[in-house]
Amino acid sequence: MKSLNAATLEALEGVARPQYNRGDVGIGIVHFGVGGFHRAHQAMYLDALMNEGKALEWGICGVGVMPSDQRMKQVMDAQNGLYTLVLKHADGQYEPRVIGSIVDYLYAPEDPEAVIEQMAAESTKIVSLTVTEGGYNFHHVTGEFNFEHPDVKHDLEEGAAPKTTFGLVTEALRRRLERGMAPFTIMSCDNIQGNGDVARKMFSAYAERKSPEVGRWMHETIHFPNSMVDRITPVTTDDDRREVAERFGIDDGWPVVCEPFTQWVLEDHFNLGRPPYEEVGVQVVDDVMPYELMKLRLLNASHQALTYFGYLAGYRYAHEVCQDELFANFLLDYMNEEATPTLSPVPGVDLDEYKHTLIERFANPEIRDTLARLCAESSDRIPKWLLPVIREQLERDGEIKRSAAVVASWARYAEGVDEQGEPIEIVDRLKDELHAIAQHNRDNPLAFIENRELFGDLVDDPRFVEAYTDALSRLHRQGARATVEALRQAD
Secondary structure: OEEOOOOOHHHOOOOEOOOOOHHHOOEEEEEEOOOHHHHHOHHHHHHHHHHOOOOHHHEEEEEEOOOOHHHHHHHHHHOOOOEEEEEEOOOOOEEEEEEOOEEEEEEOOOOHHHHHHHHHOOOOOEEEEOOOHHHHOEOOOOOOEOOOOHHHHHHHOOOOOOOOHHHHHHHHHHHHHHOOOOOOEEEEOOOOOOHHHHHHHHHHHHHHHHOHHHHHHHHHHOOOOOEEEEOOOOOOOHHHHHHHHHHHOEEOOOOEEEOOOOEEEEEOOOOOOOOOHHHHOOEEEOOOHHHHHHHHHHHHHHHHHHHHHHHHOOOOEHHHHHOOHHHHHHHHHHHHHHHHHHOOOOOOOOHHHHHHHHHHHHOOOOOOOEHHHHHOOHHHHHHHHOHHHHHHHHHOOOOOHHHHHHHHHHHHHOOOEOOOOOEOOOOOOOHHHHHHHHOOOOOOOOOHHHOHHHHOOHHHOHHHHHHHHHHHHHHHHOOHHHHHHHHHHOO
């Protein structure tokens, strides 16, 4: 078995590997948040371009900011930025490929100056992000930048060495402005609606406070393209490392496993150019919104539609739920009857095919996506992904019974005990508050949706209340499976 690194790369057998000389790759992109998704997605697309002899000036320098990123620094250094990407097909086929587009990795807490200078270098034309929603530091209620974060307060002090992504990026831009250089593009690749717009708002808020001159420059000049990204990429486990070693003879400290499906829709707004992403399947468009709403209301909301019902019924993995014909048909009914009517036309996408593909993706047994992961942080997900469907359908007098039932299944899940009497570990920033409210579901069926911070005025709508309380009552009396059966029989 070979340890994966530049010296052993050519000796690998039966595994696709970079077909380009990595010594010829220059750094054009600095990326914050080198996790599994980035390495299964953006870095993979660049590697594909480089294998065609293109985009060699667009290599990636990864940057870690969080304490947990120190381990990634160690692995990436030991492996010269190389890692194994394994596509897990539903039929059990594993498709390995070594990715080489990440050519450097910097850990900001150890050397913030190196990170800043790499961004300030003339060769750097894009700074990209997969830092999760929390990395944008906005207040969950107001949506405004949170200046009370301790690290933000530190960065705003005169002469402080930056700790945050905002501080590092702003200082790099200040140096480029001072040196008479054009600014780089800031490209968010996070699963957030209007991710580019969110990034613009948060970075601009910080920059205007730190350096009004840089803030004005950012507001007037710098592009923040929106994008929609999609690929199910579970967290790497020790079993994944063991499988890569046993199947392919590669000792990889941090491989990535993912589904075969991948999609990236990217707004074509860049300050200093971009790689020719469209040549490897990226949809480069003028407006991302139709694609974004498609994903949020079909894929993301469907995850919520399967996860609580499935967990309460005794399942623990997404593929188990979607291999159950009853639940798969329920998801398809939700997508067809409630989500799709709220969507605008999506150029180049066959929505019927897309919806059936979603069910197939969810049912892939090799991915082993846990329901616990999908159930996490529901107070962030449901209001953004599902409630807009309910509101639009109510406005047009459309069907909402399935969506309302999904909200009821969340309320039942938040009670903290499944139908077998086993405790449920709730993962949510509001878990204590939601759990306490859910204890009143039986004596006050409206208790959960009376939380106006999450549900607004939905509790005042008789149609929603009737559908919600009917589903919640069935969940208590008959259980999740019977509730879904009743919803399907009512069609």
